Amino acid sequence: MFVPGLIERKRERGALTADEWRGLLAAYAEGRVPDYQISALLMACFLNGLTREELPGLLDGMMGEGGHLDFGRLGRPVVDKHSTGGVGDKVSLVLAPLVAACGVAVPMMSGRGLGHTGGTLDKLESIPGFDTQRSLEATMAQVERVGCAMIGQTPEIAPVDKKLYALRDVTATVESIPLIAASIMSKKLSEGLTGLVLDVKLGSGAFITDAARSRELAETMIRLGEDRGCRTVALLTAMDRPLGRACGNALEVEESVEALKGGGPDDLREVTLAEGVEMLMLAGRTDRGAARRELEEALAGGRAARKFQEIIEAQGGNPAVVDDPAVLPQAKQVEVYAAPRAGTVLEVAPRPIGRAIVQMGGGRQKVDDVVDPTVGFVISARPGQRVAKGEPLASIYARHDEDVRVARAALDQAVRIGEGAASPLPLVAARMTVTGTEPVAA
Ligand code: URA
Secondary structure (H helix, E strand, O other): OOHHHHHHHHHOOOOOOHHHHHHHHHHHHOOOOOHHHHHHHHHHHHHHOOOOOOHHHHHHHHHOOOEOOOOHHHOOOEEEEEEOOOOOOOHHHHHHHHHHHOOOEEEEEEOOOEOOEOOHHHHHOOOOOOOOOOOHHHHHHHHHHHOEEEEEOOOOEOHHHHHHHHHHHOOOOOOOHHHHHHHHHHHHHHHOOOEEEEEEEEOOOOOOOOHHHHHHHHHHHHHHHHHOOOEEEEEEEEOOOOOOOEEOHHHHHHHHHHHHOOOOOHHHHHHHHHHHHHHHHHOOOOOHHHHHHHHHHHHHOOHHHHHHHHHHHHOOOOHHHHOOHHHOOOOOEEEEEEOOOOEEEEEEOHHHHHHHHHHHHHOOOOOOOOOOOOOEEEEOOOOOOEEOOOOEEEEEEEOOHHHHHHHHHHHHHHEEEEOOOOOOOOOEEEEEEOOEEEEOOO
16 A cells, blocks of 8 residues: 555546545554544545545555444334534533433443533532443443443444544644544444434534534434434534533532433423434424424423433442532532623623633543532523623532632623623524434424
8 A cells, every 4th residue: 555645646537436535544453553643534534525436445444344333133223313513502411311311222432521611520529439431341231221321432442533532622623524524423423323313513602613514414424323223313403602501520410410400401302302203203293293292292201310320320329419419519600790881782602601611620621630510600691682780690519719710701702791682592403314404393
């Protein structure tokens, strides 16, 4: 294999064959191709894209000789969801136990916070004792016994993606539709799923802020999933404001528990139910209305909250968190943020909020940073709301005065108050499948 020739072909907008991708990435996994050549190749892919025919070859190469989960012997549908990431996006914490409580197997493999967005693993790890680093065997056994496991990527799953992702992170080659699609789907397709729901975020807080490109990303992932026999549906959901009120790891767990008990903010409940209906339909339900009622009953009747307790217990965490949020680590300081003027809340921008959480210690600025689970915000201000000067709009949870200052500056930037009408994006804008896109009724 002559690697400079392959790089040159991508540079000149040509395509590699599936065999070439497989051979090249296998050699990379074994340390026979250096990072600098793969970096050059990634940049050529970033700039010139991949042809539709070429992408499955890259996907195979990323999955490499990695391990996978196999739930064949369960004899029931196995469904997961994946979000492209946002601020306050705690849907996975509610959805996985909820759908498992309805009898569907959910082997949920999630990630950590990335950039300004939070990560499900960091949120779960704010529950004392909760272990997200489980082996494939332990995960399979737990899914068989409890119906759900909530874990991080194991070393065996899509090992080449892991190496490539680390390289992309430091070579400015993350925001590429084919590279993101192959990376996400290499992990999801290793989970042995029969169905997958994608939550593709739209708006200023999403990684890809251009709506047309978000749709292209959704289409690309749907095609990769369907071609591998995994039925794949995408919902396009709003990330032009934080989802729910709580933003920050332990605070989001507390809000998720409220939602699992049938309460919590309306927008969180709505997105969770919309994705839950899709998951149940992929699992074989035939009536969307009945699927929604099934989910609502699991929330109201306490089965979803009990399932979360079972999952926490199975993974070494303290299940008392479901009855008593005081079990979660608590912030040293709590301060109120009041409206600096009267008017209409025109915007609550997610990015300054997400960035402030990272700065306050709730995310990582370096790979080895230790996350403080206690910090963050509970923001009650919603776009469209009329507010009086001095009215409380948010609570700040911080470690010390300096972080409170960072948080106040972020809220000054994020919460825009003025005159006129707010124009938030629809919460769930569209549903995409392999056959096309349909709007979702408000
Ligand atoms: N998440 C992933 O797993 N991969 C990407 O490339 C981007 C987000």
